Amino acid sequence: MRIFVFSKKSLIFNFSIICTIILILFSSLSLATEFNSRSTPANNFMKDINDIVNGKEKIAYLTFDDGPSLVTPKILDILSKENVKASFFVIGKSVEAHPEIVKRAYDEGHYIANHTYSHNNSILYKSSESFLNEIKKTDIVIGKAIGVDGYSSLIFRFPNGFMSPHYKSKKKEAAKLLSQMNYAYIDWNCLNNDSIKKYTSSQLLNNLKQSSKNKDTLVILMHDTKDVSNSSLALEDSIEYLKGEGYSFRNFYSVVNNLK
Numbered sequence: 001m002r003i004f005v006f007s008k009k010s011l012i013f014n015f016s017i018i019c020t021i022i023l024i025l026f027s028s029l030s031l032a033t034e035f036n037s038r039s040t041p042a043n044n045f046m047k048d049i050n051d052i053v054n055g056k057e058k059i060a061y062l063t064f065d066d067g068p069s070l071v072t073p074k075i076l077d078i079l080s081k082e083n084v085k086a087s088f089f090v091i092g093k094s095v096e097a098h099p100e101i102v103k104r105a106y107d108e109g110h111y112i113a114n115h116t117y118s119h120n121n122s123i124l125y126k127s128s129e130s131f132l133n134e135i136k137k138t139d140i141v142i143g144k145a146i147g148v149d150g151y152s153s154l155i156f157r158f159p160n161g162f163m164s165p166h167y168k169s170k171k172k173e174a175a176k177l178l179s180q181m182n183y184a185y186i187d188w189n190c191l192n193n194d195s196i197k198k199y200t201s202s203q204l205l206n207n208l209k210q211s212s213k214n215k216d217t218l219v220i221l222m223h224d225t226k227d228v229s230n231s232s233l234a235l236e237d238s239i240e241y242l243k244g245e246g247y248s249f250r251n252f253y254s255v256v257n258n259l260k
Contacts (some may be wrong), residue, residue, distance in 0.1 A: 034141070058216055061250055062249065113156065156185045205241065
């Protein structure tokens with residue numbers, strides 16, 4: 001049997017090394033924990049946005065794309081009358097043309113989200129720099145319109161939606177860029193087809209009824225323009241129908257406010 005004999009100095013030296021190693025490991029664990037705690041809110045936010053359409057409560061998120069335009073004030077009037085808060089995915093160049101409309105929407109409690117500056121896919125996907133510029137430039141003009149320095153929309157909608165097959169590989173790369181900016185993107189799971197062809201108000205309402213059938217939480221796509229169909233003509237009836245079906249209304253502040 002081999003017997004080991006340690007001197008007092010050797011024991012002290014070895015003990016010091018062990019303590020140092022433990023301290024380093026503990027410090028590394030603390031730094032990792034701190035980093036994860038800092039990154040968790042953004043990660044949870046993106047997950048919360050992505051999970052909205054999987055909700056089991058009867059909640060309707062009204063979203064309007066491609067504005068502001070001269071139709072937007074009428075939509076705001078109806079939303080005010082019905083006490084409904086919506087989310088507007090605005091185009092930057094249109095914000096510059098109608099800053100007072102965006103200011104009104106913001107002041108009335110509606111969420112102002114980012115839908116690119118130009119709504120031009122050839123510009124948007126030209127390069128990573130071009131994509132980021134479209135996002136940042138839009139946030140800047142929104143901030144100027146509503147009087148909020150350093151405004152960040154936090155929520156983005158791809159032109160034609162992420163689900164569209166067009167520019168699919170480019171969109172996947174863009175989604176990574178959005179994640180690095182702590183942005184989330186969202187599509188929809190209900191629509192009235194107002195951008196497909198010219199519909200009457202009753203047809204728009206019927207399209208909404210069909211699209212919402214057997215669904216709980218709804219993210220509803222409409223447009224606050226009249227380029228094809230004019231959703232403002234069917235909006236009041238659409239809200240009344242959804243209320244009659246037991247839906248309550250929210251906008252994306254309900255998720256964003258959880259970051260604070």
